[in-house]
Amino acid sequence: MLHLRRSAQDVLLCDLCENVPLQSHCELCHINLCKACVGDHLSDSSKRHKVVPYKHRKSTPNYPKCPDHAEKHCELFCEKCDIPVCSTCVLNKHRGHNLCDILKKLSSKTQSLRKDLKELETRIFPRYKEMGSDIQTEKTELETNYGKLTTAADQQGEIWHREISAIVNQRKSDIAEMKNKHIAALDKNRDEITLRITELRQMIQDLRKILDTNDVSLTSTYKSRNAEFRRLPPKTQVTLPSFSPRKINTEQLNEMFGSRSSLSINIEHGETMKSPEAVSSPVKPLLDEPRLTATINTGYNRLRSVSCLSDEEVWTRGYHELMKLFNPQGKLLTSIQTESGNRPVDIAVTRDRDLVYTDDYNKTVNLVKNKQIQTIITLQGWTPLYVCSTISGHLLITMYSDDGKQAKVVRYSGSTETQTIQFDYQGRPLYSSYGTKYISENMNLDICVADRSARAVVVVNQSGQRRFRYTGHPSSTKQSFNPVGITTDSQGQILTADCYNHRIHILDQDGQFLRYIQNCGLHRPWDLCVDIRDNLFVAERDTAKVKKIQYL
Structure with missing residues (x-):
């Protein structure tokens, strides 16, 4: 409530003229008025004033004091200046500004x-x-x-x-x-x-x-x-042997002793967390019955990978050296042959809409830009398998050692290795040492791997620390959980293909099972991708079909 101006005789005065005792109060403007000023106040037809007898006014909260007028309280808020104001401020330097009730603000x-x-x-x-x-x-x-x-x-x-x-x-x-x-x-x-x-x-x-x-x-x-x-008899002449110690070369000794890599401490710019609105808005609930909206016949003998270029274009790869780009109507838009003539192990689309593929025969990762192929990574001692492109434009690659005893995930910025994820905090391997390991990054920057040999989805956070391990829903199945392809959507949900049970598991970003997608005539779903509109594309291994499914 506005601070009531008091005379020496403790008479309450009008806030407008400040000379005549008040009689009324405007509950809209929170201002005290004398009889003469009521008419002037009501003449402003731009507002629906509510003038009541002062003694019938509503009780008022504890308004802040005005910093410019010590005897006044701020009952209004100036939208233009973005500050609380009192009635005197309104009549002076805030005259004509947009005002609102401070309680609403x-x-x-x-x-x-x-x-x-x-x-x-x-x-x-x-x-x-x-x-x-x-x-x-x-x-x-x-x-x-x-x-x-x-x-x-x-x-x-x-x-x-x-x-x-x-x-x-x-x-x-x-x-x-x-x-x-x-x-x-x-x-x-x-x-x-x-x-x-x-x-x-x-x-x-x-x-x-x-x-x-x-x-x-x-x-x-x-x-x-x-x-x-x-x-005279011969005299034995013997030259005494000598020992000539070589000067110790400390540098050579250090090199011979063994090399060690230098300590590298890189302070990366912290990722900016998305606001709750960006993370969860708009909320897209799961459909009770997912709908099949398109089917693409790829022509492969067996289909192994699918990656979304847009909501109207998907790259595919099978047991063949050709990688094909289709639209949802099944039209072949273009095809690219691997440089080596080998079949690719996996494909991914980068943030710049270029195609990336891995070649396990020559242990390379290759970038296709404007139909030109360049090798960006060549490995020694390790074989690249499955790949995904991250929000930040990095590549995440699953790989196993040439002796078949180790597996790891490596992050690359361009051709530079920036992170290796292999063990948990107790030094135990995070992944099985062999087998299919499709990979995807979630919107919260978690790294999700479908480890088929381990029959588990293994999720670690951005720094490589294990968050959870999903081994299937405890419902009855014909066969045990067999995760192959994996992808994530705009809601942070994780989708993984359960090939031999002919269905897809949907998990929330904390690994809690939400539901299956098991209709739409799915048969041996192998790989998955989601476009920017959250349409799901499913690559069926044996039918070599890509099915477009709406599930949100």
């Missing part, structure tokens, strides 16, 4: 606040908590992973120590052997000289005896051997 603002609060509590705050939890999980994994690196360095060090010890021991053994040979050579030389010394002593003794006896017979038979002994 308060109600509108309150609704907006409630929506903001709901979004903060149910979507934004949980996402931040999830991101914080992911970081804590990464920190936990960090200890394990860095521990593995340290262990690997220790193991390499032990190997080096063993090798160095073996080399040192071999060198010492070689030195000992050379020493023994040297000593043996000297001993042999010494023995030869010792023998000669013995002979010389005997000769000296014999010569003295001859001279002492002066025996003519001995003297006449004496033959000199001095010439023989003048030729």
Whole structure:
């Protein structure tokens, strides 16, 4: 309620003339009037004023005080200036502006606040908590992973120590052997000289005896051997071995010890969460009975993939090197042959409406732009399988190792690998090591993989942390859950083809089963895609037909 101007005698005065005691109150404009001013106030026919005796006015809430007029309260809201105003403000600088009741504005603002609060509590705050939890999980994994690196360095060090010890021991053994040979050579030389010394002593003794006896017979038979002994015995010359240690080249040692990749810390720009209106509006409920609206005969022997170019064009691929583009009327619009002549494993349409296909024979991912094919990714040690294009324009590719023991999902920005998703926070594989693994990204940036060998749909969040694992609805089936193709729609729902049960499972974005699509004459549904209008295209493997189904 407007603050009531009081005279010195505490008389309530009119808000317009501010001179005469008030008698009435306009409940539309929240202004107090004297008898004379009522007529002037009602002369404004642009509004449906409601003037009542002041004592019959409705009780008023606690209005904010006017910052410019201390004795007034703000009962109106200026739409032009976007601020609360009092009656004096209205008559002065806000004259002629669009005004509304501040309570109506308060109600509108309150609704907006409630929506903001709901979004903060149910979507934004949980996402931040999830991101914080992911970081804590990464920190936990960090200890394990860095521990593995340290262990690997220790193991390499032990190997080096063993090798160095073996080399040192071999060198010492070689030195000992050379020493023994040297000593043996000297001993042999010494023995030869010792023998000669013995002979010389005997000769000296014999010569003295001859001279002492002066025996003519001995003297006449004496033959000199001095010439023989003048030729001294050979002296063993041995060159001592030496050890020339090489200068240690630290860089070479580091290279020989083993290489490690450098630590790369990239701060990516945070994804902007869609507003609740963008996420859930317009809400499209599921039809009680999905409707078949078109059938396309592709002409393949078997059909394996379908990918929407628009709501009027779909790319297909089968057990053939040709990839074909059809409209819903079944008309072949164009076809592209793989560059290698091999059949593609999977196809996808990029954000720029280009075609991407994977080739498992030469381990490449290829982009078709203006009918020109270029190889954008070539793998070593891994084979690319199934591919999808993300909201941000990245490629997500499922692949398995050449030894068939590992499988993973890799994100590429152009030709650059930016993320690998392979293990959960406990280091356990997220995916089975072989088999079909179609992939799709949800609107909340979750990564959804239909792991056929594991008979499960595995969903991780944007950072690669597992969210949930769906293994089928516990209703009776002829055969167990057999997920193949997978796609998502504008409602965040996940659709996966259950091939041998001839139906499609629809899940919400948290993995809760919603319903089946199992009519429309489906037979061996293999792959799925959804266009921008949420029309579902189903590739039937054995009939090689694409069926367009309305389910929302």
